[in-house]
Amino acid sequence: MSANRVSVGLAWLALAATAFAQSVILPAPRLLTTMPMGAQVGTTVEVAITGEELDGLSDLLFSTPKITAKAKPGEANKFLVTVAADAPAGVHDARFVSRLGISSARAFTVSQLAEVTRITPNTSLETALALKPGSVCNATVTARAVDFYSFMGTKGQRLIAECATAGIDSKLVPVLIVADAEGRDLVVNRTSGLVDFTPPADGKYFLKVHSLTFKGGPEQFYRLALQLVAADAPVPRQATTRPVNSFSWNAEQKFNLPQLAEVEPNNAPAQAQKITLPCEITGRFFPAADVDTFEFNAKKGEVWWIEVASERLGLPTDPFVLVQRVEQDSDKEKLTDVAELNDIPPPMKPSSNGYSYDGPPYDGGSADVLGKLEIKEDGRYRLQLRDLFGGTRSDPANVYRLLIRPATPDFALAAWVVHFELRNGDRNAQSKPLALRPGGTLALEVVVNRRDGFDGEI
Numbered sequence: 001m002s003a004n005r006v007s008v009g010l011a012w013l014a015l016a017a018t019a020f021a022q023s024v025i026l027p028a029p030r031l032l033t034t035m036p037m038g039a040q041v042g043t044t045v046e047v048a049i050t051g052e053e054l055d056g057l058s059d060l061l062f063s064t065p066k067i068t069a070k071a072k073p074g075e076a077n078k079f080l081v082t083v084a085a086d087a088p089a090g091v092h093d094a095r096f097v098s099r100l101g102i103s104s105a106r107a108f109t110v111s112q113l114a115e116v117t118r119i120t121p122n123t124s125l126e127t128a129l130a131l132k133p134g135s136v137c138n139a140t141v142t143a144r145a146v147d148f149y150s151f152m153g154t155k156g157q158r159l160i161a162e163c164a165t166a167g168i169d170s171k172l173v174p175v176l177i178v179a180d181a182e183g184r185d186l187v188v189n190r191t192s193g194l195v196d197f198t199p200p201a202d203g204k205y206f207l208k209v210h211s212l213t214f215k216g217g218p219e220q221f222y223r224l225a226l227q228l229v230a231a232d233a234p235v236p237r238q239a240t241t242r243p244v245n246s247f248s249w250n251a252e253q254k255f256n257l258p259q260l261a262e263v264e265p266n267n268a269p270a271q272a273q274k275i276t277l278p279c280e281i282t283g284r285f286f287p288a289a290d291v292d293t294f295e296f297n298a299k300k301g302e303v304w305w306i307e308v309a310s311e312r313l314g315l316p317t318d319p320f321v322l323v324q325r326v327e328q329d330s331d332k333e334k335l336t337d338v339a340e341l342n343d344i345p346p347p348m349k350p351s352s353n354g355y356s357y358d359g360p361p362y363d364g365g366s367a368d369v370l371g372k373l374e375i376k377e378d379g380r381y382r383l384q385l386r387d388l389f390g391g392t393r394s395d396p397a398n399v400y401r402l403l404i405r406p407a408t409p410d411f412a413l414a415a416w417v418v419h420f421e422l423r424n425g426d427r428n429a430q431s432k433p434l435a436l437r438p439g440g441t442l443a444l445e446v447v448v449n450r451r452d453g454f455d456g457e458i
Contacts, residue, residue, distance in 0.1 A: 028103075031106045035049075037138050042085035056098045057098045101435060115135070143214065150206050151204075151226060156198060165222050167239075175188070178205060258278070274296070285386070294384075295383075301375065305405055305452055319385060321383060411450050414449070
């Protein structure tokens, strides 16, 4: 064998060894579940955890110092978790510490509601767990079965039942049903896990929960909340994690805009609600085929950003905005389309292959609206807002926030591990932590989302 062939062979072996070394991922701790998945402010609860690489488990940490944990003596993988009375309500990260380091995170919810945990099976009307308004139950769905909960309803008193799943890191796709005292279905929701129910008579009612595909197991968990709400009050929602496609929307951000409420009827142009810019309008896509119409005056040279938040609030909506210039021609109106605003495009094309890396492992876009309106002429303008999914759907829970505001240039960053791999397409593999050990390096890829024309340095 020639020296050239030997050197080439050694080179290929070196490259193969390097590639193999790069593909090896050492074990990393991963938190899979906590039970319960939350706690009420000012209380102490026992929390059991499951996960991977639990050897040498020593601590349970949270993303706020207002939540602390102590290992329960003599019981493996259990902690006594204390939530301070002034702990912020919402979703926080929980992580455990083991011999191999700090684990990936799981959602842990702090709420103002009374918390209960289902202990015994409740898969029949006879074994239904009593649930009082103003409380939330932590449970896992039973495979090939239905979980039953009972509650007392008063005629005319509005109740909101919500089964939180995806927003707290659960794999469960829930079906939520309200039934009468005999177990007959009254209201069924197979999409959003929320039911807005006003009892037609005093008496006993049931809530039924099951998986859309009747799966079960420890990772099919849920938090079932039942709340008494005033007839004209907005629908209360449980706290959830923010999906990546919402990083362009900060629900807590204050734009200091005049606050308005949508006033019905405003479907027809003659019923258009008069507004003054800038402003923020709260409304809802209700009833079916609802079109909300607003009119305002604007001057040449003005630039406004129009933003609608609805899908990013966790709702199954697809807002669409049409802006027209209105001119009066004798006794007729002349309408000129100025802007059509629809989906927010992702900053980068998402990965098309769930088994290997070829782009960001998420979709950073949204069905919501965000766009610029440049006023070319003085005059009167008409804005129409509708839900493209709302033609036959009549759900008062589909709310929106419409903002017409000056530019607020900003940016958001999202990052992921370059060597990110999915194990046989298991999306749960995304919860693996960034395990950086002494002497090692870890490459991250970062995408920038520029907002409102931001062009500054980062």
